């Protein structure tokens with residue numbers, strides 16, 4: 001069996017932070033940010049939580065798929081920023097959308113989370129365990145951003161995206177997925193639910209939160225990793241599928257930086273027009289970026305039945321993965 005995407009949805013918080021707004025917070029400017037990253041503005045959660053955004057994206061995906069919540073068998077939420085440690089975001093979504101027959105859980109793989117979630121859902125469907133699966137990427141990543149660090153705060157934004165997979169006759173293309181834990185320090189954020197952080201809280205008087213409890217990134221190292229690993233994992237997944245770059249209609253990449261997307265297109269020797277981008281509007285929404293982009297393409301009528309799409313994620317881990325799907 002194969003899981004075909006039958007509906008997509010997304011939720012973007014209305015609050016906007018422009019590059020000009022950022023230039024009043026740290027020493028930067030619109031020109032630098034646009035030239036180095038492609039980002040013009042980002043949307044930030046105001047009162048919205050990761051669960052709220054996930055549930056809204058899920059409701060829109062259900063509407064788009066024209067299926068009832070009770071038909072969902074399983075809910076997989078990729079997130080690094082759950083509003084509570086437990087219950088999982090999946091539990092909150094299950095209750096909020098009325099998916100009374102669904103099981104589910106959260107998985108954390110940072111910016112690769114949605115792609116790994118998609119692969120896990122395909123495996124459940126291929127094994128005949130579940131038939132209808134909701135896969136969500138939802139992040140309130142702004143809560144982990146150090147808003148005094150110009151090297152990272154220009155990049156990120158909040159939001160959620162969701163897809164619904166339905167079982168059909170067929171065989172899915174094999175996935176490609178990798179971890180390189182030896183380079184984990186290049187992009188790291190310490191857990192705030194630790195003895196170290198609790199000790200800091202108990203002795204907080206006049207002290208700032210230590211930097212390691214915010215996103216810490218070696219930007220150049222992550223950039224180099226991305227421009228090498230994404231073409232490599234794309235070529236690998238295409239080879240496994242018996243396809244070539246020319247067979248692919250769309251490359252839907254994690255939206256981290258316009259220069260990364262352009263470098264990947266160049267290394268794959270293919271038309272940049274096949275690499276849709278929305279990072280100019282939302283920045284890097286981590287696990288939410290791929291499903292948000294898919295939802296926008298779907299709603300704009302860019303996706304036609306039978307088209308082949310590569311999904312690719314990369315980020316903290318360092319982790320990276322890709323899947324081929326037929327629309």
Ligand code: ACO
Pocket residue numbers: 027028029032033036037110111150151152154155187217218219220222223256257284286314315316
């Ligand atoms: N505004 C103005 N100047 C800046 C800013 C800023 N916001 N940030 C850095 N600079 C300065 C630096 O201090 C440096 O100055 P110097 O030459 O005097 O030392 C200069 O600009 C160049 O800095 P670099 O870090 O070399 O700039 P680079 O071109 O590498 O761009 C960036 C930095 C945008 C962070 C880039 O490295 C990048 O995008 N890396 C990938 C990051 C990424 O995608 N991370 C997430 C992926 S995984 C995930 O999604 C979690």
